[in-house]
Amino acid sequence: MRGPELRIEHLTATHRRHPAVHHLTARFAPGSLTAIVGPNGAGKTTLLRAVAGLHRPDEGRIAVTHPEGRPCRLALLPQQAGMDRTFPILCRDVVLQGLWSRLGPFRGASAEDRARASAALEAVGLGGFGQRPVADMSAGQFQRLLFARLLVQDADLILLDEPFNAVDARTAADLLAVLKRWHGEGRTVVAVLHDLDLVRAEFPDCLLLAREKVAFGPTAEVLSAANRLKARMMAEAWDEDAAICAGPKAA
Amino acid sequence: MLEALLGPFVEFGFMRRALVGCVALAVAAPPLGVLLMLRRTSLTAEVLAHGVTPGIAAGFLVAGLSVPAMSLGGLVAGLLVALGAGALSRATGGREDAALTALYLIALALGVTLVSLRGDTGDLTHLLFGQVLGVDDAALLLMAGVATITLPALALAWRPLALETFDPAFARAEGAQGALWHMLFLTLVVLNVLAAFQAMGTLMAVGLMMLPAVAARHWARELSGLAYAAVAIAAASAFAGLLASYHLDLPSGPAIVLTAGLAWAVSVVAGPVDGLAARLLRRPHLAG
Numbered sequence: 297m298r299g300p301e302l303r304i305e306h307l308t309a310t311h312r313r314h315p316a317v318h319h320l321t322a323r324f325a326p327g328s329l330t331a332i333v334g335p336n337g338a339g340k341t342t343l344l345r346a347v348a349g350l351h352r353p354d355e356g357r358i359a360v361t362h363p364e365g366r367p368c369r370l371a372l373l374p375q376q377a378g379m380d381r382t383f384p385i386l387c388r389d390v391v392l393q394g395l396w397s398r399l400g401p402f403r404g405a406s407a408e409d410r411a412r413a414s415a416a417l418e419a420v421g422l423g424g425f426g427q428r429p430v431a432d433m434s435a436g437q438f439q440r441l442l443f444a445r446l447l448v449q450d451a452d453l454i455l456l457d458e459p460f461n462a463v464d465a466r467t468a469a470d471l472l473a474v475l476k477r478w479h480g481e482g483r484t485v486v487a488v489l490h491d492l493d494l495v496r497a498e499f500p501d502c503l504l505l506a507r508e509k510v511a512f513g514p515t516a517e518v519l520s521a522a523n524r525l526k527a528r529m530m531a532e533a534w535d536e537d538a539a540i541c542a543g544p545k546a547a
Numbered sequence: 548m549l550e551a552l553l554g555p556f557v558e559f560g561f562m563r564r565a566l567v568g569c570v571a572l573a574v575a576a577p578p579l580g581v582l583l584m585l586r587r588t589s590l591t592a593e594v595l596a597h598g599v600t601p602g603i604a605a606g607f608l609v610a611g612l613s614v615p616a617m618s619l620g621g622l623v624a625g626l627l628v629a630l631g632a633g634a635l636s637r638a639t640g641g642r643e644d645a646a647l648t649a650l651y652l653i654a655l656a657l658g659v660t661l662v663s664l665r666g667d668t669g670d671l672t673h674l675l676f677g678q679v680l681g682v683d684d685a686a687l688l689l690m691a692g693v694a695t696i697t698l699p700a701l702a703l704a705w706r707p708l709a710l711e712t713f714d715p716a717f718a719r720a721e722g723a724q725g726a727l728w729h730m731l732f733l734t735l736v737v738l739n740v741l742a743a744f745q746a747m748g749t750l751m752a753v754g755l756m757m758l759p760a761v762a763a764r765h766w767a768r769e770l771s772g773l774a775y776a777a778v779a780i781a782a783a784s785a786f787a788g789l790l791a792s793y794h795l796d797l798p799s800g801p802a803i804v805l806t807a808g809l810a811w812a813v814s815v816v817a818g819p820v821d822g823l824a825a826r827l828l829r830r831p832h833l834a835g
Binding site for chain 1: 585703704706707709710712713714716717719720721723728767768770771772773
């Protein structure tokens, strides 16, 4: 299978009218593996949320199109903050949530679905954890669990927001292997990351974002010293007295 | 012994009615309480219970102590408060507790004022504390009817509600219609509060909803287990509370809620999940 193309045109997404992502145009090729890097507050999370349909853009277009024209499934792995990690639920049931798009609120999971859930747990190194409550999981184990849910979701376009945050080296390596497996299967993968060495080693493409696009393309070229300095110069604070933007309008 | 346990229910029709009504309540309300607790919106139940008061009082003003009139008024008021609470929650970004407290104090005062316009102290007591031993046919039908509606509706809504509570962002990204299910859920809470009002009054209507749910937290680690435990605790509390009320000559509503409270206290101390005894009783650790 081939992943979809993600095309972003003149995208501006704001928080209280201040742009978090400003006039961004970028094209992620089908089956590409791209890292998004940039300073804190550079709009990386907002960009992913806009693509996932969770943040309404003020301007511009986001198009996800499959080369064969069939409908695409999209999955977002958010940062963990919004989740209730003390919720009384078993790991197996969290993984089965990945089947929501097919099972919805009512349909039951078949034996095959359960087997898939077990296989996904196995694949992220949580074999045998199916009957454990989520509250017992460490931060790293919980991240593995969320990757298992992503595996079951079987999405064509996968968006990951700081997937290796607060996990140890071994967990990061295991999860990276899952990510490369997705890439090998031809899915389109976009991940927000802070570890530039990791990005250089493992990600062919890179988008350097500082509210506006600083550079986009092959990782080695994008992460040049000059570009990194440019990104670092981005003012972190909003300009409270900013005038209305007269920048390029969406075509 | 058996005589003391079953005698009152065999002998007296009003005790049988009270038991059937309370068991119906005990089966339907606690699972709602479990979800309220897990969503960290236990206060919402209290607000809805007090929020129905002005509606019930308005029904009483129009038609006296009539179950259909008071229930209809309570239903309208409860749904309005549920909508208002939802809007407040969104407007304040989930930090609505102060506004909700204001809302329920106003609702309670308004309800008491309305009843005082026409009724006497007896009517007021009935409104606030209920009269479980005076459950008539209409009230019994309402309680059983609400339970009959609640259980299948909750069975359908269970998965989306659980998903939305656990991971709201995921539910939204997957298009799980969280707001719609949430409204259905609040409607069920209002209905159960109304049913409970018949027996326990508006001040204690959420007793059988919340206390068993909070107690169940100490007996199970998984959502469905919590629901079963809460129902079992609620049913046992209803039975034991009614008996205590009969033998010790106590008002029945408070007796039931006190029994549920006792069950909660026992759970906090002796429950296997995060119970005090389990914490103090240090068992030797395992090898791996």
